[in-house]
Amino acid sequence: MRANLKGRSCLTLEEFSADEIGNLLDDALSLKADKRARVFGRHLAHRNICLIFLKPSCRTRVAFAVAAADEGAHVEILSKDDLRFGVKETVKDIARVLGRMFDGIAFRGFDHAIVEALAEHASVPVWNALSDEHHPTQALADLMILREEFGHLRGLKLAYVGDGRNNVVTSLAVASLKMGIDLSIVAPPELQPNGAMVAQLERLKIGSTGSVRVTADAAEGLAGAHAVYSDVWVSMGEEALLETRIAQLRHLKVTPQLMALTGKAETIYLHCLPALHDLDTEFARAHPDACEVDDAVFEGPQSRVFDQAENRMHTIKALMVASI
Numbered sequence: 001m002r003a004n005l006k007g008r009s010c011l012t013l014e015e016f017s018a019d020e021i022g023n024l025l026d027d028a029l030s031l032k033a034d035k036r037a038r039v040f041g042r043h044l045a046h047r048n049i050c051l052i053f054l055k056p057s058c059r060t061r062v063a064f065a066v067a068a069a070d071e072g073a074h075v076e077i078l079s080k081d082d083l084r085f086g087v088k089e090t091v092k093d094i095a096r097v098l099g100r101m102f103d104g105i106a107f108r109g110f111d112h113a114i115v116e117a118l119a120e121h122a123s124v125p126v127w128n129a130l131s132d133e134h135h136p137t138q139a140l141a142d143l144m145i146l147r148e149e150f151g152h153l154r155g156l157k158l159a160y161v162g163d164g165r166n167n168v169v170t171s172l173a174v175a176s177l178k179m180g181i182d183l184s185i186v187a188p189p190e191l192q193p194n195g196a197m198v199a200q201l202e203r204l205k206i207g208s209t210g211s212v213r214v215t216a217d218a219a220e221g222l223a224g225a226h227a228v229y230s231d232v233w234v235s236m237g238e239e240a241l242l243e244t245r246i247a248q249l250r251h252l253k254v255t256p257q258l259m260a261l262t263g264k265a266e267t268i269y270l271h272c273l274p275a276l277h278d279l280d281t282e283f284a285r286a287h288p289d290a291c292e293v294d295d296a297v298f299e300g301p302q303s304r305v306f307d308q309a310e311n312r313m314h315t316i317k318a319l320m321v322a323s324i
């Protein structure tokens with residue numbers, strides 16, 4: 001394995017250098033090839049991994065569980081019924097207990113400050129499995145699919161369309177600036193990056209070969225893009241905003257016409273999933289205008305969303321192996 005991140009947490013990706021992220025991607029590619037060949041390591045043998053999920057998850061949770069099992073580790077899953085951070089026990093106390101028993105902790109929750117406090121006090125690596133502000137393990141899988149598709153990252157043009165200030169786009173922007181990607185965030189003014197996100201991106205722009213440009217104009221943002229990326233319009237915890245978001249974002253639904261704005265037939269389409277893309281789900285039938293992507297794109301030849309989803313597991317495996 002090339003990456004050595006022993007004892008280090010992953011909260012936003014900002015904590016790793018471009019070389020370290022590149023090494024992680026090399027490891028993920030090699031672990032993927034090994035798994036295809038049915039070759040498994042024992043990099044995590046006799047290790048115990050704690051998975052804390054205070055929000056729902058399919059991909060991230062199974063990615064950690066399968067990756068751990070492939071490398072010989074045991075996982076224990078804790079939910080909001082098991083842990084009540086700050087209610088009857090402080091985050092600091094919970095972190096110190098878990099750190100005595102586990103070799104690494106994955107945490108999905110709301111306030112980013114909780115995962116920061118866990119990392120500060122646990123004395124073992126903590127991996128942010130999604131907070132309201134960041135989704136760094138998603139960004140690793142996003143970088144991996146781009147590497148697989150284009151063979152390199154530096155100089156790629158990536159366009160993200162939708163809520164321009166959520167966890168997924170924030171981590172995509174951090175990853176882009178780290179790895180020399182030119183990211184356009186296409187979002188209406190009221191959903192463009194602000195506050196802490198802008199401050200972090202300004203800091204990361206210094207010395208970066210990548211860039212982050214923000215625009216409300218889809219034609220401007222998508223021109224020449226190698227990949228177009230979208231996420232749901234309403235993130236977990238924001239359900240009450242659904243109708244407002246539909247009104248703000250419906251003109252940015254990813255349709256074949258929107259994809260054509262790239263001017264390139266070979267542009268790929270990415271999504272972190274879960275996606276609202278057709279009327280086969282109860283939620284989409286109840287809110288048909290909430291679909292952020294047209295089935296013609298999601299199921300079409302440009303879509304790489306399931307390869308991208310698979311890469312969640314390979315990149316999370318590489319991250320755990322490197323940091324434990």
Ligand code: CP
Binds near residue numbers: 058138273
């Ligand atoms: N992309 C992602 O994080 O999916 P889950 O919410 O299913 O984990």
Ligand code: NVA
Binds near residue numbers: 167168231234236272
């Ligand atoms: N922005 C979405 C991502 C889900 C993987 C959310 O936070 O719900």
